[in-house]
Amino acid sequence: MSTNIIGNTYLTLKDKYNQMEDGKVTATIIDLLSTTNEILEDAAVEECNDGTSHKTSVRNGLPKPEFREFYQGVNCSKGTYTQVVETTAMLEDYSEVDKSLADLNGDCEQFRLNEASGHLEGMNQVVKTNLFYGNKGVNHSAFDGLANRYNKINTDKTSIGSKVIDGGSTGDENTSIWFITWGTLHTHLIYPKGSKAGLQHTNLGEVTARDKDNKLFQAYRDHFKWDLGLAIRDFRSTCRIANIPTDKSALKSVALIDLLTEAYYAIRRFSKTGKTIIYTNETIQCELHKQARKDSNINLNLSEYEGKPIVKFLDIPIKCCDEILNTEEKVSEAA
Numbered sequence: 001m002s003t004n005i006i007g008n009t010y011l012t013l014k015d016k017y018n019q020m021e022d023g024k025v026t027a028t029i030i031d032l033l034s035t036t037n038e039i040l041e042d043a044a045v046e047e048c049n050d051g052t053s054h055k056t057s058v059r060n061g062l063p064k065p066e067f068r069e070f071y072q073g074v075n076c077s078k079g080t081y082t083q084v085v086e087t088t089a090m091l092e093d094y095s096e097v098d099k100s101l102a103d104l105n106g107d108c109e110q111f112r113l114n115e116a117s118g119h120l121e122g123m124n125q126v127v128k129t130n131l132f133y134g135n136k137g138v139n140h141s142a143f144d145g146l147a148n149r150y151n152k153i154n155t156d157k158t159s160i161g162s163k164v165i166d167g168g169s170t171g172d173e174n175t176s177i178w179f180i181t182w183g184t185l186h187t188h189l190i191y192p193k194g195s196k197a198g199l200q201h202t203n204l205g206e207v208t209a210r211d212k213d214n215k216l217f218q219a220y221r222d223h224f225k226w227d228l229g230l231a232i233r234d235f236r237s238t239c240r241i242a243n244i245p246t247d248k249s250a251l252k253s254v255a256l257i258d259l260l261t262e263a264y265y266a267i268r269r270f271s272k273t274g275k276t277i278i279y280t281n282e283t284i285q286c287e288l289h290k291q292a293r294k295d296s297n298i299n300l301n302l303s304e305y306e307g308k309p310i311v312k313f314l315d316i317p318i319k320c321c322d323e324i325l326n327t328e329e330k331v332s333e334a335a
Helices: 013-020 025-035 099-103 108-115 117-133 256-270 282-292
Strands: 045-047 053-061 080-087 089-098 164-166 174-182 187-191 199-210 216-232 239-245 275-280 300-305 308-313 316-320
Touching: 053 216, 080 216, 089 099, 089 108, 089 117, 099 108, 099 216, 108 117, 108 216, 117 216, 164 256, 174 187, 174 256, 174 282, 239 256, 256 282, 275 282, 282 300, 282 308, 282 316
Parallel strands: 045 187, 164 239, 275 316
Antiparallel strands: 053 080, 089 216, 174 239, 174 275, 187 216, 199 216, 300 308, 308 316
């Protein structure tokens, strides 16, 4: 299982903007977003191959070669595939600042960007939440997230449910631990074909705005647009440990190390060409940090990743994502 891609065979969203924008305001925006969304530093990103949609094939059956003898032929075998179409969603917001206030500052553009930081953080939280819990059946304008796909426990190895592990909770307030393998052959983000990697900033200049009492004033307006989606090329390289209780007394009885080990072996054979990261919320990360301090847990340890202190399991970084809920419903076995 790899945590680094040899030869840097894919780019993250941050990489894309560092190459495309050359220090312009949109690159600054992605830097601001990535400070509170580490997924943007990890996730592979790929341009859609069909406008705002991405068509891909998922292998669900291997070719069947045959032994042969001299002067004896064999059948021409082929694997079986299922075509999958992933779509992108449009997330938009506007920011306005009073023109007179902005003009008082020496760097008007930077002041406007600083004032827009709340809007950017709001977009950031919506994206992170949707990556895990997006459901087109509930919000047709969004895209399907991970939890809506890894949503049943199934022993059938050809089913995505075979990569959902039961954490054992019988209650209805649970959380999950995610082993996500990023890569263009694994799980990755997508953005519309021909766009600037999906994230756009438009300076709309000076406009006449209205205050809360509908009175007029001059303002500077900015438009932020983020088009993105999620594609899973190989479901076997990502795993969800579901049904982990969040009640402190119940959590103490959960064998987290055993569950992590089970998830590790569930994806180990399929994740070697990708970059695997473990994501948890603060509740679970705090518990794992405590366990990492115990000398007996040799597979779970405090280490360093990209110059930052971090908890690792079998050398896989464990990162905190607060958008992973403590109130998940119990994931059931497939009927």
